[in-house]
Amino acid sequence: MTTPTVSIILPTFNRLKYLRPAVESVFAQTFQDWELIFADDGSDEDTKAYLRSFSGSPHVKLLLLSHTGNPGTVRNAALREAAGDYIAFLDSDDLWAPLKLATQVKALSDSPRRWSYTAFNRIDESGNQADENIRQWIPYEGAIFEKILLMDACIATPTVVAERRLIEEVGGFDDRQVQHEDYELWLRLILRSEVLFINTPLACVRTHREHYSQGGLWALEWKRRLFEKMQSLAVDPNLLPCIRQAQAR
Template sequence: MNPAGAAGRVSVVMPVYNAAATVEASMRSVLAQTHADVELVVVDDGSRDDSWERVRRIADGDARVVALRQPNGGVAAARNTGIEAASGEYIAFLDSDDRWAPAKLETQLEWMRRQDARVAYAAYERIDEDGRRLSLVQPPAAVDYRDMLKSNRIGNLTGIYHRSLGDARFRRIGHEDYVFWLEMVRRAGRAVCAPSAEPLAHYLVRAGSLSADKRRAAGWQWRIYREVEGLGLLSSGWYFAHYTLNALRKRR
């Protein structure tokens, strides 16, 4: 059997921390997928608002939701808890303030089947807190490990992998999403972008978010090259130059 076949359960891991204003819309965007065999694993990471009550309210009405709660340990720990609890053949991720288009999973699974791929991603739009589009992120048709070293081409809210690759763990480090997908693409050999007329996901950009701190992000990137991937000084400098150029292009 082709391990990247279109049929199969997708476990969607959603970490939650003080997300009462957005978590219900994010959850419903998963439960409204046209690919019906979905398991939504929601991990409340010690929220201090009423996020857990909102999660439980939806979970009580939909058996596809697995609602878990743990002391605050950060987003990496919450995602790892979700992966461990997941029962699906595929794993995908969505944060509790982002949303998916209804055909997101169906589109990706079909493209993975056609391309015989075990990792896929998609285009997504960045929106502000008023719902206005800031930019469209349109990644390349396919990437390999070296491409990923030049730039993170996989928005975490669009990534999906087949569990025949094994489950990696999220590390508590800046750019933990990037480190995770670097590893999954290295294992798979390549990843493919599912084509679609419209973006398949919507990423919320909050004012003052950590991801908006470009200087800090650059420091994280350099550390990943040197300490996580073990690249030499010259190789790190070469890939860092590509990273900088690609970061500028993404925001045009």
């Protein structure tokens, strides 16, 4: 296989009923110069059997990992195997529109900005439009550190495409950050490159009961650690008041 333009990082842990349509949405892309890297976090045998069914595909790499339950660790394992100029992220329960990669690769190739994200739709367990009260996000782009930090900009993981070298420059995911690890990476990316926004829904983010996030004091502790890290990384002193404002929320 020649070096692909895009390496797709897809972490898995069971969820076979959602994984199948996620993978189908990759193979349905109009842009086909990609490699798909499955990073399996110790799934059950049915899921592993499904993943092994792609072993003959020249476009697919399979990493069978011991279970950690740490999304950053799993994604970093796949990043180390990635060869593409760009990295695209897809979670095992989400979906891409067929034009997603074509749209973002073209937009990035025409722009000095080194990463991008898109609008997205929310879907339920059955793949229908989610019937819930969803905040209306404003489409921010450019140097939006403050907007990301204050969560005024919503950057969903399956909407992101970034230069591989940019992700490598910032060190990939922080595997010590077991919650908000994607949010923390976006903050480090925006300190190095402005972001390009595409105001077209090119991904579907699924809402379902299997989503699990520890809340309460545990989540607050990880946010506290994240903000402390941002204070140490923010070379522009003008960003410090914004970080303190986010901490106070």
